[in-house]
Amino acid sequence: MGTTASQLGKDLLSEYQELTFLTKQEILLAHKRFTELLSKEDKALPNPRIPMQSILTLPELKSNPFRKRICHVFSTSDMKDGSLTFEDFLDLLSAFSDSATLEIKSHYAFRIFDFDDDGTLDVGDLEKLVNCLTGETDDTRLTPDEMRQLINNILEESDIDKDGTVNLSEFQHVISRSPDFVSSFKIVL
Amino acid sequence: MAARCKARCIKFYRYFLLNSFICLSTSAPHANALFFCQVTMHKTAINLNHFDGLFVGRCRTLKCLCPYQCNMFPAYLPRSQVLAFKSSKQSHQCGSGMTSARQTLELWQGTMKEIGGKFGTSVLSYFLFLKWLLMFNIFSFLVNFGFITIPLLASDQAPDIPQGVTFRGLEILTGAGYFNYTVMYYGGYSNETIKGLLDYNMQLSYFFTIAAYMVLCGFSLIYSMASSFKRNYVLADPASGGAWQLLCSWDFSITSERAVRQRKNNLRIQLKESLSERAQEELLTLSERLKHYGVYLGSWFLSTALAAGCGATVYYLCQYEEEVRRFKSTQNETLLVPFMVSLINLVIPLFYSLFNKFEHYSNQRRQIYALVLRNVILKVSVLAILCYYWMNTVAKNLIRGHSPTRYCWESMVGQALYRLVIVDFLFLILGSFFGEFLSNVIGTRLILSLGVPEFDVARNVLELIYAQTLAWIGIYFSPLLPVIQIIKFFILFYLKKVSLIQNCQPPRRSGRAAQMQTIFIALLFIPFFVGALSMVAYTSWSLTPSEHCGPFRGLNNTFSVVVVWMDHLENISGSEWAIWIYQKVIRSEIFYFLITIIVLVIIYLFWQVTQGRKLLIVLLRQQIVNVSVFASTVPKYVLLPMIVCLCFHLRISIPISPIHSFIHFSVMFELNLYVCSAQMFKLAML
Numbered sequence: 001m002g003t004t005a006s007q008l009g010k011d012l013l014s015e016y017q018e019l020t021f022l023t024k025q026e027i028l029l030a031h032k033r034f035t036e037l038l039s040k041e042d043k044a045l046p047n048p049r050i051p052m053q054s055i056l057t058l059p060e061l062k063s064n065p066f067r068k069r070i071c072h073v074f075s076t077s078d079m080k081d082g083s084l085t086f087e088d089f090l091d092l093l094s095a096f097s098d099s100a101t102l103e104i105k106s107h108y109a110f111r112i113f114d115f116d117d118d119g120t121l122d123v124g125d126l127e128k129l130v131n132c133l134t135g136e137t138d139d140t141r142l143t144p145d146e147m148r149q150l151i152n153n154i155l156e157e158s159d160i161d162k163d164g165t166v167n168l169s170e171f172q173h174v175i176s177r178s179p180d181f182v183s184s185f186k187i188v189l
Numbered sequence: 190m191a192a193r194c195k196a197r198c199i200k201f202y203r204y205f206l207l208n209s210f211i212c213l214s215t216s217a218p219h220a221n222a223l224f225f226c227q228v229t230m231h232k233t234a235i236n237l238n239h240f241d242g243l244f245v246g247r248c249r250t251l252k253c254l255c256p257y258q259c260n261m262f263p264a265y266l267p268r269s270q271v272l273a274f275k276s277s278k279q280s281h282q283c284g285s286g287m288t289s290a291r292q293t294l295e296l297w298q299g300t301m302k303e304i305g306g307k308f309g310t311s312v313l314s315y316f317l318f319l320k321w322l323l324m325f326n327i328f329s330f331l332v333n334f335g336f337i338t339i340p341l342l343a344s345d346q347a348p349d350i351p352q353g354v355t356f357r358g359l360e361i362l363t364g365a366g367y368f369n370y371t372v373m374y375y376g377g378y379s380n381e382t383i384k385g386l387l388d389y390n391m392q393l394s395y396f397f398t399i400a401a402y403m404v405l406c407g408f409s410l411i412y413s414m415a416s417s418f419k420r421n422y423v424l425a426d427p428a429s430g431g432a433w434q435l436l437c438s439w440d441f442s443i444t445s446e447r448a449v450r451q452r453k454n455n456l457r458i459q460l461k462e463s464l465s466e467r468a469q470e471e472l473l474t475l476s477e478r479l480k481h482y483g484v485y486l487g488s489w490f491l492s493t494a495l496a497a498g499c500g501a502t503v504y505y506l507c508q509y510e511e512e513v514r515r516f517k518s519t520q521n522e523t524l525l526v527p528f529m530v531s532l533i534n535l536v537i538p539l540f541y542s543l544f545n546k547f548e549h550y551s552n553q554r555r556q557i558y559a560l561v562l563r564n565v566i567l568k569v570s571v572l573a574i575l576c577y578y579w580m581n582t583v584a585k586n587l588i589r590g591h592s593p594t595r596y597c598w599e600s601m602v603g604q605a606l607y608r609l610v611i612v613d614f615l616f617l618i619l620g621s622f623f624g625e626f627l628s629n630v631i632g633t634r635l636i637l638s639l640g641v642p643e644f645d646v647a648r649n650v651l652e653l654i655y656a657q658t659l660a661w662i663g664i665y666f667s668p669l670l671p672v673i674q675i676i677k678f679f680i681l682f683y684l685k686k687v688s689l690i691q692n693c694q695p696p697r698r699s700g701r702a703a704q705m706q707t708i709f710i711a712l713l714f715i716p717f718f719v720g721a722l723s724m725v726a727y728t729s730w731s732l733t734p735s736e737h738c739g740p741f742r743g744l745n746n747t748f749s750v751v752v753v754w755m756d757h758l759e760n761i762s763g764s765e766w767a768i769w770i771y772q773k774v775i776r777s778e779i780f781y782f783l784i785t786i787i788v789l790v791i792i793y794l795f796w797q798v799t800q801g802r803k804l805l806i807v808l809l810r811q812q813i814v815n816v817s818v819f820a821s822t823v824p825k826y827v828l829l830p831m832i833v834c835l836c837f838h839l840r841i842s843i844p845i846s847p848i849h850s851f852i853h854f855s856v857m858f859e860l861n862l863y864v865c866s867a868q869m870f871k872l873a874m875l
Contacts, residue, residue, distance in 0.1 A: 059444050060442075060444055062444075062446075063443070063444065063445065063446045063448075063449045064441060064443075064449075065439075065449070065453075066441075096441065109437070129436065130436070130460075133436060133439055133453060133456055134453055134456060134457040134460065135453050135454075135457060140453070140454075140457065142457070142460065142461070146460075146461065146464055149464055150432055150460060150464060153432050153464075154432045154433055154436075157432070157433055158433055160810065160813055160814075161813045161814065161816075161817045162813075162814045162817060162818070163817055174433050174437070175437060178433065178434050178437050178438065179420060179421050179704075180310055180434070180437075180438045181437050181438065183305070183310050184309075184310070184437075184438050184439060184440045184441060184442075185441055186440075186441055186442045187441050187442055188302070188306070188442060
């Protein structure tokens with residue numbers, strides 16, 4: 001299900017519309033932006049794949065602290081290099097769109113926050129998450145004491161079965177109680 | 190093999206318990222089935238082929254039973270299956286054509302997206318609130334214009350304007366003069382039955398239109414308040430305001446590098462503050478606490494005294510204005526009272542913010558609530574004084590100097606409200622200029638430490654609520670006041686949008702926008718709408734309408750229109766049901782008494798149900814922890830009977846009330862059912 005032409009076929013467009021949460025205009029805009037990122041040789045391929053570096057030049061993702069994780073989560077490449085085909089790109093936009101449901105958004109948020117891809121958010125994942133959001137340099141991150149206390153607070157709040165990690169159900173439970181999540185988990189081209 | 194099987198049983202049971210706890214605490218009745226599906230899809234929980242096969246098969250059946258719940262997106266299914274999921278769900282819906290058509294019709298959709306993207310949800314909530322209030326006014330205008338004004342205009346009755354009164358431009362500001370005799374005010378409406386295709390009774394239509402509009406407004410407000418409360422207070426745990434909320438509210442749609450850096454800074458500061466808050470709560474000594482309480486008491490006393498003082502000022506100003514008018518005996522209305530009222534509303538909140546800076550609050554949320562409460566008290570007291578003056582002095586014609594033949598007190602009140610609305614609009618424009626533009630100039634050029642101002646959502650929303658209350662009070666006295674309100678809100682939207690983009694920066698604290706919105710809707714409803722409704726109700730129940738103008742002239746009170754109509758209906762056959770409803774339901778006290786008793790009993794039942802569920806959540810939480818601690822060390826032949834015993838133990842130990850035990854029984858029955866089926870699978874595996 002790829003395309004080489006610079007225009008999307010009508011039935012392909014309506015199929016994408018059925019299978020994602022995006023509207024027609026959004027899919028066309030996504031196609032336009034995707035083909036702009038393709039290099040000349042790739043345009044001739046049936047199912048072109050854009051490397052992660054090119055995706056990260058998009059202005060919507062350029063300054064996002066989670067840009068690399070997002071590419072890894074939505075990528076279907078066997079080499080786990082974060083490259084995206086057009087359908088992966090549509091999946092990305094669909095999950096981050098206005099009309100995506102809370103379950104889908106929380107599901108993908110969990111996968112993005114799970115830095116080591118083991119299916120749970122343990123202390124290492126939470127630490128990386130906090131560092132991502134507060135700053136990378138030494139003078140902007142939290143002290144080790146504060147980090148430890150913060151992670152304790154987080155686990156106290158959300159770890160229901162007290163196993164020291166936050167799994168998907170617990171994460172979704174916390175998210176369902178945070179009414180601002182849906183409106184902030186959004187990327188619009 | 191035995192150890193692996195035991196590990197899987199434990200994990201499965203833990204996941205099941207966790208999911209039952211979650212589904213109970215979110216009160217989703219059929220979520221048990223949903224989570225059964227979800228449990229099996231977690232490859233980390235269960236990794237057996239035939240387990241998978243059994244459960245997936247069962248899930249397909251369950252999916253048919255509750256299709257509306259199964260919109261989950263399991264992570265580990267191949268993409269084609271995932272796409273098939275979505276495909277089967279969406280083909281049942283009406284079609285995306287409808288959604289895109291609806292999107293283009295919505296007002297200001299693009300602007301809202303832009304504002305939400307740049308400034309966040311708390312600022313966006315102000316604009317959404319403004320749009321919502323605008324809808325109320327549009328509806329009111331359509332209803333009033335359609336049912337009251339158009340029949341009058343169509344009946345070709347020329348308004349009896351006295352000689353020499355023509356339209357001068359000043360009327361737009363004062364509302365008097367030429368406007369006094371048009372359909373703008375109550376006095377311009379006749380009390381006759383218009384003969385045409387049908388007999389259109391103007392009195393009944395005026396009364397019922399206003400009453401129906403107020404009742405519909407009330408229902409709409411109650412519904413919004415209740416759903417917002419459920420979504421943002423009950424489901425969102427207010428106690429856990431902490432770290433997760435901050436982390437999960439990271440805005441993914443920010444695109445500029447500088448904004449991202451700024452947000453990271455703000456987030457770090459907020460995280461540090463929340464950490465130190467928790468640590469600091471126990472550290473205050475007794476003398477410090479006494480000092481804090483003294484400061485609180487002092488500032489509350491001062492603010493209440495200020496509010497009372499303003500109320501008294503407004504009252505004396507009203508009387509003074511009347512005296513001036515009597516002595517000079519002109520018809521020129523002055524804008525003194527509206528000017529003073531708007532000035533009070535502009536200046537006194539600044540004092541309140543000043544008091545707020547001296548007080549010490551452990552919680553930023555409490556600070557905002559205290560400020561909002563003081564502003565509300567001020568506005569309510571000013572409005573209450575004005576209404577009291579109108580009801581007591583103007584309505585009872587205690588003002589000397591007016592010729593009794595042309596005195597139309599409802600039109601006078603309507604004019605006073607019109608002037609209030611217009612001057613309030615002018616002050617909103619001025620306030621936007623001073624509040625945002627000047628603050629920006631001062632913050633960036635003169636006192637650099639202040640910085641670019643933030644958009645003060647609370648103050649602006651309170652101003653909107655006040656403006657809407659004026660319109661609600663004025664509906665009875667001036668049916669076309671919503672027109673002015675619509676124009677005002679339209680201009681205000683664009684003004685605030687421009688001012689926001691030019692002058693303000695995004696808010697530093699990622700606030701609790703959703704909860705503040707609930708508070709604002711609750712404020713809109715309880716003091717302001719209920720106050721406006723009671724004033725209109727008091728007017729129509731107890732006050733005598735003017736004798737020479739308006740649709741209710743000559744009657745004792747407005748409500749007697751209905752009484753007269755009921756008498757009239759007795760002569761018409763086929764309308765006995767209306768008379769029966771009127772006499773047995775509306776006029777009888779027994780009916781209201783019975784209704785009250787029934788509503789109280791239902792409330793008590795629901796309250797007991799809630800208490801029972803809360804208790805159950807606590808017990809399930811404990812059970813989850815227990816299982817995860819003990820089950821890993823307990824041998825298999827003890828584990829199975831222990832599970833059964835736990836369930837029965839739970840059922841026996843909570844006989845607090847019949848309702849509690851009924852709920853526990855039904856839930857435990859389901860729990861037991863699932864546990865028994867789980868045990869059967871475990872036994873099958875051995």
